[in-house]
Amino acid sequence: MNIKLIAHTQLSREFVSTLLNEFEGATDGQMVALSAIRTCYSHNKPSEIVELEGEKYFGSAAKDGEGGSEADRLIRHIMRSGHLSTTEHINFTFTIEGVSRSLLAQLTRHRHFSFSVQSQRYVKLESGSKSGGVDYTKPETINEREIPDYQYYDEGWNNYQAQEVYESFMREVQRTYDKLRKAGVPAEDARYILPNAATCNLVLTGNLRSILEFYGKRASKQAQWEIRELAEHMKAAVIEVEPWTSSFFQVK
Known part of the structure; x- marks a missing residue:
């Protein structure tokens, strides 16, 4: 942030x-x-x-x-x-950079703020794009936490790290977004798979x-x-x- x-x-x-x-x-x-x-x-x-x-x-x-x-x-x-x-x-x-869409949703509940938000429709988020791909926020509660008896893709890994589960999912989001875009899906539709963790930039006046x-x-x-x-x-x-x-x- x-x-x-x-x-x-x-x-x-x-x-x-x-x-x-x-x-x-x-x-x-x-x-x-x-x-x-x-x-x-x-x-x-x-x-x-x-x-x-x-x-x-x-x-x-x-x-x-x-x-x-x-x-x-x-x-x-x-x-x-x-x-x-x-x-x-x-x-x-204010310029506000690198915050999650989850935070943006909370911000819009407040009245009398004016927003100009980075568009997921016009800003392409492929791995090789100028944006460098989908950036995301990771809560501190994710770090160094274990998931007891977590069966990861039936590989039988126990006490798997929550951090790796989280980051693995985000990597899959990027791969899926890239595949959709290569298939010709417009960015405005490919963005539907992006999670609340995806970051954005905005200008806010209050x-x-x-x-x-x-x-x-x-x-x-x-x-x-x-x-x-x-x-x-x-x-x-x-x-x-x-x-x-x-x-x-x-x-x-």
């Missing part, structure tokens, strides 16, 4: 050019959040909120005693009150609210290991560019 944040919400050059003040420590995401939050409660125009109210919020210590600036306090208040639509204006785009909700459900111990790993990678990437979000990543 390889996860990279390739884009996130940034202030436009036009908007930055209108700002007469600089607010040390404030991120672009925070300024977008402040604009959205205060638009709901302020008589000022949305385009003027950062300039007119920025010093009050970014230049003053938080009055709730929980650290940070008044902007941090305001965002904490909004998050706790459930006014989460104001966090939907902050977006993050807003802050959807990412926090995803993390809350998928970082828990009850979630499967692969999607837990993805949730932690996404969290780390978001916090790196928007550190103020760290306290909002909570497991439900």
